[in-house]
Amino acid sequence: PTHKLLLLPGDGIGPEVSAEVEKVLDRLAADGSARFEVERGLVGGCAIDAHGVPVSDADVARAAAADAVLLGAVGGPKWDGVPYEIRPEAGLLRLRKDLGLFANLRPAICHAALADASSLKRELVEGLDILIVRELTGGVYFGEPKEIVDLGNGQKRGIDTQVYDTYEIERIARVAFELARLRTGRVTSSEKRNVMKSGVLWHQTVTALHARDYSDVELKHELADALGMKLVQAPKRFDVIVTDNLFGDMLSDVAAMLTGSLGMLPSASLGEADPVSGRRRALYEPVHGSAPDIAGRGVANPLAMIGSLAMALRYSLDMAAEADRLERAISSALDAGHRTADLARPGETAISTSQMGDAVVAALSAS
Numbered sequence: 001p002t003h004k005l006l007l008l009p010g011d012g013i014g015p016e017v018s019a020e021v022e023k024v025l026d027r028l029a030a031d032g033s034a035r036f037e038v039e040r041g042l043v044g045g046c047a048i049d050a051h052g053v054p055v056s057d058a059d060v061a062r063a064a065a066a067d068a069v070l071l072g073a074v075g076g077p078k079w080d081g082v083p084y085e086i087r088p089e090a091g092l093l094r095l096r097k098d099l100g101l102f103a104n105l106r107p108a109i110c111h112a113a114l115a116d117a118s119s120l121k122r123e124l125v126e127g128l129d130i131l132i133v134r135e136l137t138g139g140v141y142f143g144e145p146k147e148i149v150d151l152g153n154g155q156k157r158g159i160d161t162q163v164y165d166t167y168e169i170e171r172i173a174r175v176a177f178e179l180a181r182l183r184t185g186r187v188t189s190s191e192k193r194n195v196m197k198s199g200v201l202w203h204q205t206v207t208a209l210h211a212r213d214y215s216d217v218e219l220k221h222e223l224a225d226a227l228g229m230k231l232v233q234a235p236k237r238f239d240v241i242v243t244d245n246l247f248g249d250m251l252s253d254v255a256a257m258l259t260g261s262l263g264m265l266p267s268a269s270l271g272e273a274d275p276v277s278g279r280r281r282a283l284y285e286p287v288h289g290s291a292p293d294i295a296g297r298g299v300a301n302p303l304a305m306i307g308s309l310a311m312a313l314r315y316s317l318d319m320a321a322e323a324d325r326l327e328r329a330i331s332s333a334l335d336a337g338h339r340t341a342d343l344a345r346p347g348e349t350a351i352s353t354s355q356m357g358d359a360v361v362a363a364l365s366a367s
């Protein structure tokens, strides 16, 4: 089959790391494992420069039609002065909104070769492989009322409201259970049902859905504060973690620090499954930003971007074996001692973005 990909390199180091993903795609295509039709578009500052908006309607339409969107990073000091509505990040936000991307997937994987860069001891994190599934479009970041009220006595009141409806909880839990089936089959659902009504509904809804449709998957519940503690104490006991927007924001940043480097972290955002094709709209991107401090020097670590492609292969293109192969190639490049500047420790020689891409391609070829 031919897979339609939309590549949106963006700004700063985005184009540099995207070029390495194109090398990997060429290698996979040359192996005959799949055909890729790669379109390119603009998002962020480069789109502002070209069209006056941070993403064009045409590129949003192409994103909606693609099997997967791969995005580099957006933003940079050049666009600090542009009006708020058309700032570079607004392009990314529009894509997330228009594609209905409600599920944010953040894996935290700790490669043995990098375990010493983790904030925790090697034995706690070596071989770590967890996946945080964060609800992205609901909860306290969006609930109404949301305002600052003047109480008239010199006091003001800041109000945010946590709102979750059953369908929002069900659809994110469904994503978590389905992903768990592709992994080791364990889900931990997290909320604070001891103090929050939305947490009670979350717990009930996930429990009922599990009994109805996913009883083959192991389900556990953890209160979000206790989960934060256990993630730092014994992270390897977890597989898939599903949680709301706020707790997911915090817990995924905690999990990121278990792995070592920002340049290593991929992510995915998924939408609803199409009732006919079963296909989900999806956008894959590294967690890091456009890194203006190192942009243009060819030294950025491309592994978060290449890892994002591996997620696209697994979750959008039905190419799990190729995803495994690509993830193994990333590991073997690291095992062989290849380090970009962000990973190199004193005394270790750093290689360029392009050399790291070549090392992954070479490891793929050898596999």
Ligand code: NAI
Pocket (backbone or CB within 6 Å): 013, 072, 073, 074, 075, 076, 077, 089, 092, 262, 263, 264, 285, 286, 287, 288, 289, 290, 291, 292, 293, 294, 299, 300, 301, 302, 304, 342
């Ligand atoms: P950043 O992630 O761009 O950089 C933080 C630090 O990590 C910098 O020192 C950078 O050099 C380093 N770093 C990041 N990715 C790296 C990689 N692949 N290899 C080696 N080192 C890497 O975050 P920062 O500096 O806060 O933001 C810079 C710009 O990026 C801003 O305009 C911000 O708005 C934007 N941004 C965009 C995001 C996106 O496109 N999703 C996410 C976060 C920030």
Ligand code: MG
Pocket (backbone or CB within 6 Å): 249, 250, 253
């Ligand atoms: Mg965050």
